[in-house]
Amino acid sequence: MNDTVSTPDKPRLTSLSHGGGCGCKIAPGVLSELLSHMPAAQPYAALLVGNETSDDAAVYQLNEQQALIATTDFFMPIVDDPYDFGRIAATNALSDVYAMGGTPIMALALVGMPINVLSKADIAGILQGGAAVCNQAGIPIAGGHSIDSVEPIYGLAAMGLAHPKHIKRNADAQAGDVLVLGKALGVGILSAALKKNILGDDGYRSMIDSTTQLNTPGAILGKLSGVHAITDVTGFGLLGHTLEVARASGLSARLRYSDLPWLEGVSEFAVQGVITGASGRNWDSIAESVSLSSQLNETMRALLCDPQTSGGLLVACAPEAVAEVLNIFHSEGFGHAAIVGELHSEGPLVQVEA
Template structure:
């Protein structure tokens, strides 16, 4: 175990990346999976990997479907309890993005034994457990390994009526796009790693990344709500591109209407960004049309990898007020209309 006289290393110093910023770039992942079957052809497996949705879904019977997903990553913050909370919130987000109600979860744990103490590891697990219990998905078990970097996350399971599933492919032409949380978490995490984040900005980052995407459950089955996904490691443009590809539509983003944390915007204008934002742009640039000049910081924000980011909802214009009210009721005060879905070539247009 570590020498008790020597301070433990900071959690973020033990990881080459942090949070969802350490995800494989979309184009790299696509190449790796290019020779693997994504559509599995099972009649009861009603959502598989073919549409890059947030979770797999298995039909149990006519009224019940099981939603299954997993998510884990390396530390985005140094406080172990907070790291656990963020990782659990992020993993459960995929269940909410499908419109489901979480029921239980399993822990995924990889820790560098000998570099951090058992006490630190216990704090990570306790943070995750506290969020899982709040969400109604207690951690019932899991698996652990001795790893070179700290890794934590969950397998998350939920239930939903098959007719109320929120898919990322169900958007319709004429829908408006609503984003549930402001962008900028990746920029904040980069500033944290460089030791230049301000206390107020750190508090804002933690509040956002530990806020469960519970509006998703209420949005399921709501009239006029057609599609949803959560914005995480691929950034807004990456996850909206997946939504557009699934629906065969063009997503129009009004850049000036996209909510962004003030501190993150300030940091972006000072040149702070993650390495993942550039990789995200390289992955989507052929399917994104930019109709007005975007500064480098503006583009970085639109491609900024979000950890435990907000839901992106496609709904009819008539339902928009109800959707925004649902977000507000769940404490997501930063939700905003950011654009629309139109007929046209599958892809994203930024105006």
């Protein structure tokens, strides 16, 4: 069992924060209200992607051959092992570059730590975990910023490059597109089980393997003309991020619950009531835009809204490109990649069948 012992001189990382991973995100409804007070953005001809469609990263065209992708992501601990926390946070941050169809080139570390609570060794372990992932991605952590914080926070500001014509916005999906999901779901459920000390070693390893797997297929998929849109599934859950694609593209998304891939043990934990508070907040923010089959119960709804940390890519592609998309995922080591739905020109923004 992953029952890390907490002592006065070595507290559990997850005990130092009120939330963990992408479950820390401000609920989509609240975030939308906050952003509504932002002044209208000035037009910039070189800004290919801004915040108008809640896309994964900003994109700025440098020249005819290169566009700069810029993003930032950070959160509080989802696990108690410092090294694993650093790895997960870095993987999650780089995912936004891949989700735009780009390749990371550099990162800056964002560090907030309770200096008088955590040991220097633990803080160093977090930084080492992040650096290890960036090394795996073939990029440097070229600097950053640190503060003494009440809660431990770690993440990256990440930059990447892509050809301007290969950028995959979440607003460019087309009617008739097939939806392919790259990773299995349920990270939020497993993280909740970890916090309750009921997650076994196999479940923990499954969660770590998923959350530290770089979404490298994105850089390859970005070059395919048959791939029209990509996003990554993180804190707003599968429903929330599918809704963003449907709304931005002016389409209706249909998901099939029976086709969704789940990490081992997730459904059993959910039936036992092991869910996160973020799943309820996610549902409250999107309920008016989602139509669920009557065969889907409250537990299934919670699973659909489960916040993912460092989740998989959600790809909208032409039917004739599906085989190649799945082959790319599988060749990059994403064995759970699966077809989960499609996009239509009419209907509810998101509809989920049993």
